[in-house]
Amino acid sequence: MEEAEVKPVRREKKEKPQLKESIYSLRPDELQEWLKENGEKPFRAGQIYEWLYNKRVKTFEEMSNLSKGLREKLEENFALTTLSTLIKQESKDGTIKFLFQLQDGYSIETVLMRHDYGNSVCVTTQVGCRIGCTFCASTLGGLKRHLLAGEIVEQVVKVQQTLDEVGERVSSIVIMGIGEPFDNYDAMMNFLKIINNDKGLNIGARHITVSTSGIVPKIYQFADEQLQINFAVSLHAPNQEARQKLMPIARAYKIEELLEAVRYYTKKTGRRVSFEYGLMSGENDSVEIANELADLIKGIKCHVNLIPINYVPERDYVRTSRSSIFAFERALKERGVNVTIRREQGADIAAACGQLRAQERQDEVR
Numbered sequence: 308m309e310e311a312e313v314k315p316v317r318r319e320k321k322e323k324p325q326l327k328e329s330i331y332s333l334r335p336d337e338l339q340e341w342l343k344e345n346g347e348k349p350f351r352a353g354q355i356y357e358w359l360y361n362k363r364v365k366t367f368e369e370m371s372n373l374s375k376g377l378r379e380k381l382e383e384n385f386a387l388t389t390l391s392t393l394i395k396q397e398s399k400d401g402t403i404k405f406l407f408q409l410q411d412g413y414s415i416e417t418v419l420m421r422h423d424y425g426n427s428v429c430v431t432t433q434v435g436c437r438i439g440c441t442f443c444a445s446t447l448g449g450l451k452r453h454l455l456a457g458e459i460v461e462q463v464v465k466v467q468q469t470l471d472e473v474g475e476r477v478s479s480i481v482i483m484g485i486g487e488p489f490d491n492y493d494a495m496m497n498f499l500k501i502i503n504n505d506k507g508l509n510i511g512a513r514h515i516t517v518s519t520s521g522i523v524p525k526i527y528q529f530a531d532e533q534l535q536i537n538f539a540v541s542l543h544a545p546n547q548e549a550r551q552k553l554m555p556i557a558r559a560y561k562i563e564e565l566l567e568a569v570r571y572y573t574k575k576t577g578r579r580v581s582f583e584y585g586l587m588s589g590e591n592d593s594v595e596i597a598n599e600l601a602d603l604i605k606g607i608k609c610h611v612n613l614i615p616i617n618y619v620p621e622r623d624y625v626r627t628s629r630s631s632i633f634a635f636e637r638a639l640k641e642r643g644v645n646v647t648i649r650r651e652q653g654a655d656i657a658a659a660c661g662q663l664r665a666q667e668r669q670d671e672v673r
């Protein structure tokens with residue numbers, strides 16, 4: 308008997324669109340490597356960087372000193388943009404908040420701040436956050452995913468492209484948007500290497516600040532990188548008990564361990580560290596607490612940055628009154644602590660510290 312022909316079952320396959328890697332994810336050495344593997348001269352990496360970060364082209368086609376073949380290969384393998392701008396909202400004080408959509412539908416926020424000393428961009432490192440600080444909006448929906456290096460770099464490129472329209476430049480970067488940068492350490496380091504490169508956006512290390520909630524092993528690792536980058540630690544409380552009430556991460560890494568790591572950092576790099584301290588009425592803002600804080604950080608090469616806490620609707624923390632903020636500042640000064648009060652920017656568009664949040668899908672964005 309003849310065998311019946313077996314026909315493959317036809318299934319309606321919903322093809323997922325093939326996502327290309329962002330070209331902005333590649334460090335110069337990685338781009339050189341890719342070029343070599345693809346039969347091209349490694350020096351082309353410098354030219355490509357020039358097009359990406361200096362001329363800031365929007366298509367591979369425009370990279371006119373590259374062969375047509377290479378431009379086609381780049382086009383086939385990489386995406387020149389993986390962020391699309393959903394919302395660009397400007398505050399009364401000139402701050403601009405961007406809502407960018409990622410290729411998989413998640414969206415993130417990035418903030419451009421205008422200061423008299425220049426333009427600063429606050430970048431996001433994760434979709435959401437798993438640190439769980441009780442006063443922060445970024446952590447409300449938990450962590451969805453880490454950002455890739457290119458998705459962090461592109462935030463700066465996109466903001467720079469907006470500034471190109473008015474002939475201005477991004478002069479500094481703060482890694483203080485949504486997410487915990489030390490929880491996405493490798494992507495953060497690649498981001499730093501790419502924007503710091505002199506053929507890249509060439510933003511000097513001293514113009515970059517990274518802030519952590521206090522992931523102790525990563526602080527040691529970061530200290531050993533020996534970078535000239537400004538380093539900030541979110542402290543928010545003068546003792547273990549108070550800190551773990553505000554920041555669950557304090558259960559994993561005790562305040563003494565955190566300060567030990569910070570001391571290691573200051574010794575290893577010779578640089579001072581900045582402690583961020585959000586003032587919440589009745590929680591952590593009395594003069595006694597200021598004195599306790601001064602004792603805690605005594606002998607550490609540091610500076611305290613007081614942040615009047617910003618409003619997050621889901622949370623019931625209340626900002627410390629102006630007079631109490633000044634009293635807190637005075638108490639620290641009297642004990643010889645370097646202290647500043649952070650000037651608030653962009654609160655009217657919910658773009659201030661702790662107010663940024665990730666969105667799950669485009670259709671949730673209003």
Ligand code: SAH
Nearest residue numbers: 443483487518519520541583616617660661
């Ligand atoms: N995950 C990093 C970067 C976060 S954002 C970190 O924790 O340091 C930068 C600063 O904003 C942190 O010091 C954070 O604690 C602070 N912050 C969070 N929510 C805030 C709020 N509602 N008001 C003021 N500052 C807030």
